[in-house]
Amino acid sequence: MKTAVFVSLLASAAAFVPASEKVPTTAVSANKFAGEVGVTAPLGFFDPLGLLADEDQDRFNRLRTVEIKHGRVSMLAVVGYLITAAGIRFPGAESVPDGLAAFPYLHTTAEGKTVLLQMLAFFAVAEMVNRDAFGKAEFIGDFRNGALDFGWDKFDEKTKLRKRNTELNQGRAAMMGITALITHEVLGASILPSGYLPGQ
Numbered sequence: 001m002k003t004a005v006f007v008s009l010l011a012s013a014a015a016f017v018p019a020s021e022k023v024p025t026t027a028v029s030a031n032k033f034a035g036e037v038g039v040t041a042p043l044g045f046f047d048p049l050g051l052l053a054d055e056d057q058d059r060f061n062r063l064r065t066v067e068i069k070h071g072r073v074s075m076l077a078v079v080g081y082l083i084t085a086a087g088i089r090f091p092g093a094e095s096v097p098d099g100l101a102a103f104p105y106l107h108t109t110a111e112g113k114t115v116l117l118q119m120l121a122f123f124a125v126a127e128m129v130n131r132d133a134f135g136k137a138e139f140i141g142d143f144r145n146g147a148l149d150f151g152w153d154k155f156d157e158k159t160k161l162r163k164r165n166t167e168l169n170q171g172r173a174a175m176m177g178i179t180a181l182i183t184h185e186v187l188g189a190s191i192l193p194s195g196y197l198p199g200q
Helices: 002-016 057-085 099-108 110-129 157-187
Strands: none
Touching (some): 099 110, 099 157
16 A cells, blocks of 8 residues: 555656656758747647748747737736636726626726726837837847846856746747637636636
8 A cells, every 4th residue: 555655656746847858859840940949848849830931030030029929918918817807906997897898898988998098008108118129139029128137147048048938838828828718708618716707
């Protein structure tokens, strides 16, 4: 019995072992972008539509910029969706419904229009600030502009690479996450704790 318990504990501990950094070799990984940041196991370089078959650097940079931006917005969207589903609101926006029901509310009520204007102002400022304004970016998506560091320059190259891979993968997961939350809300099937369904 003790042996069975030990073996099961040992097997469950394997779940916490970091994934291998080795990228699988496929015909697609012959592409020049197969060594870029974000190419991680288990998929490696994943381009099923062949968008980078011509190995155009400008196209890759544009797609990576869009991927990072959508990932960052999706991470904020998942957090915002879950926070509002938990009943938390900004002061003055207590009556704004959660989920997709917020959209009609925002453009049909006076309070909603105020919230919508605040959101649009935030988006405008975020668009102006989140770019490489002075040509100081180390990589695509580096919007520190020589001012915001938060300790980045103190990290070694291996740590920077790990953090950049983490951001890309969490952004990818968040894109799928917000899609799943919205899809389940539209279908009327909650995936939130206690079966709560936003927007109802």
